[in-house]
Amino acid sequence: MPASTAPQSSYxxxxxxxxxxxxAIARRLTLDxxxxxxxxxxxxxLDGASKGNSAILHTGFDAPPGSLEQACIxxxxxxxxxxxxxxxLPVLRTGAMVLAWTPEQEEQLPALIEKAxxxxxxxxxxxxxxxILEREPHLSPQVRAGFExxxxxxxxxxxxxxxxxxxxxxxxxxxxxxxxxxxxVYEDGWRLKTTGGPVAAAHVVNCAGLYGDLVDDRLLGEKSxxxxxxxxxxLVFDKAASDLVSTTILPVPTKTTKGVVVCRTxxxxxxxxxxxxxxxxxxxxxxxxxxxxxxxRKGIEMLPELSDCEVTTAYAGLRPACExxxxxxxxxxxxxxxxxxxxxxxxxxxxxxxxxxxxGLLQLSRDALADxxxxxxxxxxxxxPRDWQEKDNGGIVCHCELVTRREIERVLSxxxxxxxxxxxxxxxxxxxxxxxxxxxxxxxxxxxGDRLQVPIGHDDA
Amino acid sequence: MMMREASCTVAVxxxxxxxxxxxxxxxxxxxGSVVVLERExxxxxxxxxxxxYPFGILEYNRLMKGxxxxxxxxxxxxxxxxxxxxxxSVTKLLPGGSLEVVDNEGVYRLNAERVVLCTGVRxxxxxQRFVGGDRPLGVITTGALQSSxxxxxxxxxxxxxxxxxxxxxxxxxxxxxxxxxxxxxxxEEEERIRARGVFTPYLWLKHVPLxxxxxxxxxxxxxxxxxxxxxxxxxxxxxxxxxxxxISGRFRPEAALLHRSHLEVDGGTGGPAVDQYGRCSDPAxxxxxxxxxxxxxxxxxxxxxxxxxxxxxxxxxxxxxxESVELHIKxxxxxxxxxxxxxxxxxxxxxxxxxxxxxxxxxAKLAAYSSGRLLWSQRxxxxxxxRITIPVxxxxxxxxxxxxxxxxxx
Ligand SMILES: Cc1cc2nc3c(=O)[nH]c(=O)nc-3n(C[C@H](O)[C@H](O)[C@H](O)COP(=O)(O)OP(=O)(O)OC[C@H]3O[C@@H](n4cnc5c(N)ncnc54)[C@H](O)[C@@H]3O)c2cc1C
Ligand SMILES: Cc1cc2nc3c(=O)[nH]c(=O)nc-3n(C[C@H](O)[C@H](O)[C@H](O)COP(=O)(O)OP(=O)(O)OC[C@H]3O[C@@H](n4cnc5c(N)ncnc54)[C@H](O)[C@@H]3O)c2cc1C
Numbered sequence: 001m002p003a004s005t006a007p008q009s010s011y012x013x014x015x016x017x018x019x020x021x022x023x024a025i026a027r028r029l030t031l032d033x034x035x036x037x038x039x040x041x042x043x044x045x046l047d048g049a050s051k052g053n054s055a056i057l058h059t060g061f062d063a064p065p066g067s068l069e070q071a072c073i074x075x076x077x078x079x080x081x082x083x084x085x086x087x088x089l090p091v092l093r094t095g096a097m098v099l100a101w102t103p104e105q106e107e108q109l110p111a112l113i114e115k116a117x118x119x120x121x122x123x124x125x126x127x128x129x130x131x132i133l134e135r136e137p138h139l140s141p142q143v144r145a146g147f148e149x150x151x152x153x154x155x156x157x158x159x160x161x162x163x164x165x166x167x168x169x170x171x172x173x174x175x176x177x178x179x180x181x182x183x184x185v186y187e188d189g190w191r192l193k194t195t196g197g198p199v200a201a202a203h204v205v206n207c208a209g210l211y212g213d214l215v216d217d218r219l220l221g222e223k224s225x226x227x228x229x230x231x232x233x234x235l236v237f238d239k240a241a242s243d244l245v246s247t248t249i250l251p252v253p254t255k256t257t258k259g260v261v262v263c264r265t266x267x268x269x270x271x272x273x274x275x276x277x278x279x280x281x282x283x284x285x286x287x288x289x290x291x292x293x294x295x296x297r298k299g300i301e302m303l304p305e306l307s308d309c310e311v312t313t314a315y316a317g318l319r320p321a322c323e324x325x326x327x328x329x330x331x332x333x334x335x336x337x338x339x340x341x342x343x344x345x346x347x348x349x350x351x352x353x354x355x356x357x358x359x360g361l362l363q364l365s366r367d368a369l370a371d372x373x374x375x376x377x378x379x380x381x382x383x384x385p386r387d388w389q390e391k392d393n394g395g396i397v398c399h400c401e402l403v404t405r406r407e408i409e410r411v412l413s414x415x416x417x418x419x420x421x422x423x424x425x426x427x428x429x430x431x432x433x434x435x436x437x438x439x440x441x442x443x444x445x446x447x448x449g450d451r452l453q454v455p456i457g458h459d460d461a
Numbered sequence: 462m463m464m465r466e467a468s469c470t471v472a473v474x475x476x477x478x479x480x481x482x483x484x485x486x487x488x489x490x491x492x493g494s495v496v497v498l499e500r501e502x503x504x505x506x507x508x509x510x511x512x513x514y515p516f517g518i519l520e521y522n523r524l525m526k527g528x529x530x531x532x533x534x535x536x537x538x539x540x541x542x543x544x545x546x547x548x549x550s551v552t553k554l555l556p557g558g559s560l561e562v563v564d565n566e567g568v569y570r571l572n573a574e575r576v577v578l579c580t581g582v583r584x585x586x587x588x589q590r591f592v593g594g595d596r597p598l599g600v601i602t603t604g605a606l607q608s609s610x611x612x613x614x615x616x617x618x619x620x621x622x623x624x625x626x627x628x629x630x631x632x633x634x635x636x637x638x639x640x641x642x643x644x645x646x647x648x649e650e651e652e653r654i655r656a657r658g659v660f661t662p663y664l665w666l667k668h669v670p671l672x673x674x675x676x677x678x679x680x681x682x683x684x685x686x687x688x689x690x691x692x693x694x695x696x697x698x699x700x701x702x703x704x705x706x707x708i709s710g711r712f713r714p715e716a717a718l719l720h721r722s723h724l725e726v727d728g729g730t731g732g733p734a735v736d737q738y739g740r741c742s743d744p745a746x747x748x749x750x751x752x753x754x755x756x757x758x759x760x761x762x763x764x765x766x767x768x769x770x771x772x773x774x775x776x777x778x779x780x781x782x783x784e785s786v787e788l789h790i791k792x793x794x795x796x797x798x799x800x801x802x803x804x805x806x807x808x809x810x811x812x813x814x815x816x817x818x819x820x821x822x823x824x825a826k827l828a829a830y831s832s833g834r835l836l837w838s839q840r841x842x843x844x845x846x847x848r849i850t851i852p853v854x855x856x857x858x859x860x861x862x863x864x865x866x867x868x869x870x871x
């Protein structure tokens with residue numbers, strides 16, 4: 001979407017940032033009857049914190065009891081399970097176990113179970129070593145004890161956010177990508193200055209993720225928190241590894257991190273990660289060999305047979321953490337402005353809950369849409385039917401992930417076509433598999449041609 | 462909905478060099494109906510992507526470019542009566558020779574008396590080599606470079622760094638030259654280049670500086686590659702400005718199907734465990750070509766595939782009872798042996814060589830024992846990524862009466 005088609009008319013709400021949180025809020029407010037515009041500075045949606053996470057739909061069992069975070073996770077979790085089927089979103093019902101590997105960790109288990117119960121996650125129950133090994137026979141026998149959280153599931157981190165924003169768009173919201181909010185004035189409504197031209201809106205919701213504090217500073221002239229990005233690197237193992245583990249394996253958390261998780265993905269792989277590295281940079285999501293090797297060793301410690309499994313890929317994500325221990329959601333009602341900041345490590349699970357909370361703060365009192373459109377996203381889960389099994393799929397283009405030509409064409413000509421190769425990968429999984437494009441790079445470069453804003457290569461014309 | 466079903470005598474998975482040569486040979490031997498399943502739009506395999514010489518010298522007594530050679534293999538197979546189904550992927554291997562197959566019409570089941578896996582090799586990807594840094598556009602393998610340049614006429618970059626120093630890394634120089642792309646360096650993590658030394662002058666000729674013994678490589682760049690950083694062999698931090706990285710070599714079998722199947726996988730090669738007939742742990746399954754062992758030249762795979770076809774034809778006439786001995790590695794400098802067992806019955810068809818891989822340079826005596834008795838030995842001076850073979854006939858003639866143990870004696 002070129003900047004020249006800049007938004008002109010006035011909206012009820014301007015949402016800054018199309019991460020999973022912004023997308024969920026756009027959906028909620030649109031369904032509630034508001035005229036919404038989403039302004040995203042990157043060329044595509046989900047290019048910030050939401051681009052790389054563990055993809056766990058958390059119950060919130062370990063959130064601080066009584067916190068806003070806990071409330072939003074609980075509400076978000078509930079709504080996700082309610083709408084997943086209608087939106088075509090996969091849910092892999094794996095459950096999770098928190099495992100203790102040392103006597104010190106074992107001592108912490110009862111308190112963690114009690115906290116889970118306090119958070120309303122009633123079905124959390126202790127497991128003995130024997131029970132754990134019976135369920136997960138490939139785990140290292142070093143494990144001592146643990147407890148299960150049957151309701152922790154795995155989801156598609158990109159399809160869910162895409163589904164939110166697509167549903168908003170299908171019901172009248174507008175999205176402008178490549179459009180950075182630079183400044184704004186409030187006089188009985190907001191006039192925003194963006195790289196794509198001026199935008200007028202009655203209310204502003206700041207969902208700028210890793211830039212949340214800076215956007216507050218730009219628009220309110222003050223900020224009440226400072227983002228301290230915390231990087232998390234992951235190692236992704238080949239699909240063959242998914243035979244080794246079915247439940248999500250969580251460690252006993254420390255003060256700053258949930259620790260290294262071993263879990264499957266809805267795409268059929270096994271993830272080991274994330275690391276937790278505080279850094280200054282809001283953009284540096286690079287990986288490093290030492291950390292990846294450490295993750296590999298850590299994974300093998302828990303699941304020894306991982307040593308025979310191939311690595312498929314590695315990636316990193318940045319958590320928009322800040323100096324405080326909870327989400328920073330604040331309504332500046334005098335200026336019709338809501339900050340939704342520091343949604344650090346649970347935003348995927350809580351997004352729909354945050355959206356309801358924000359709708360409650362804004363009190364727009366519009367009439368909810370009577371019969372909203374429900375567009376479907378392509379279901380890319382390895383555990384559900386896929387396009388390649390259907391007729392006239394156009395043939396398989398990406399052989400590792402079994403992505404068809406029809407799927408690729410569909411997103412390229414869809415309502416929110418990808419602007420970058422990364423965007424295409426997130427929407428289709430093309431090139432995300434074990435060969436990382438050895439076979440299909442050339443074909444995908446040809447199919448996409450100049451339809452991406454950043455083409456893969458140049459025609460040798 | 463009923464699943465479509467079909468049947469044939471032999472189903473060949475993968476229509477590259479090995480698959481096509483093997484299928485043609487089976488038809489010549491009158492082995493029944495032979496179907497080749499190839500997932501790409503055209504059969505021919507990797508050579509179809511290699512728009513350079515030299516291919517075909519041994520098979521066709523001619524110096525050919527890859528695509529011409531691939532077409533020739535295809536034509537020979539088709540003329541012999543092989544049915545070639547392109548745009549057709551095999552997605553699952555089931556016990557007894559049954560395949561789940563996908564094409565534009567959806568999924569179907571193909572039941573074959575024998576299945577031959579010929580799915581070839583690919584290069585290790587960047588993450589498999591633990592190359593850290595950002596994830597910009599412009600990091601591709603030689604294979605992806607070749608298909609971009611030769612098949613689609615796309616230039617992925619202008620002045621890339623070649624990461625790796627195997628034969629295929631040098632062939633990427635040729636591929637670049639084809640479009641006037643100018644590599645700015647070749648970088649290797651080992652202490653010496655992995656290809657034979659005769660190739661080094663080629664780098665001087667092209668003015669491409671070589672860095673060996675580098676460590677901790679990092680790729681930098683926002684949208685596209687901007688630089689490669691690494692620590693050089695003297696421990697100094699280095700940075701090369703570049704707009705692309707060619708990740709080359711470190712071949713590994715394209716064994717995705719295998720890993721999710723009932724067939725036994727060999728940890729050393731990463732391919733199926735086989736005997737010299739290419740027979741897998743399920744006797745309805747065979748394998749040929751580079752899937753067996755990364756990675757041989759096309760001519761070599763072509764010849765070996767025909768040897769394997771002869772064995773399969775014989776097996777179809779009369780399934781041989783497989784009385785076999787295993788081959789065991791007794792020195793950790795040896796990284797793999799293929800085949801992993803020798804069938805003692807069934808005459809002399811099948812592969813003529815046992816292949817060994819090395820982890821490190823070796824200067825020693827390579828010896829094969831069975832029940833403590835020396836079957837064969839030879840002086841071995843070699844570096845990794847070289848062809849090391851033991852004639853199958855020598856081992857069989859010596860009459861192994863138990864597992865064959867392969868050792869290195871200094
Ligand atoms: C390693 C890791 C593991 C995680 N695991 C899980 C998990 O398993 N389960 C879970 O629930 N959560 C998990 N999370 C957390 C989750 O990913 C985040 O909470 C969530 O992505 C935050 O989304 P966001 O929309 O707030 O921010 P972002 O995704 O960063 O979105 C903000 C957007 O605002 C845009 N923007 C910024 N400034 C401007 C501007 N001036 N104008 C216009 N646009 C602007 C940015 O480009 C960006 O797209 C994990 C996170 C990480 C990093
Ligand atoms: C990048 C690269 C460069 C090379 N350069 C040279 C060279 O210059 N000279 C030389 O002699 N050799 C070269 N080789 C080696 C040569 O290509 C191989 O020796 C030869 O192609 C091996 O034949 P093959 O049949 O085992 O594999 P391939 O020729 O690779 O054929 C495998 C076929 O299987 C198909 N396939 C895989 N999985 C499936 C599935 N599930 N369903 C259906 N079909 C499937 C693939 O699409 C492919 O067509 C190169 C190899 C590579 C990877």
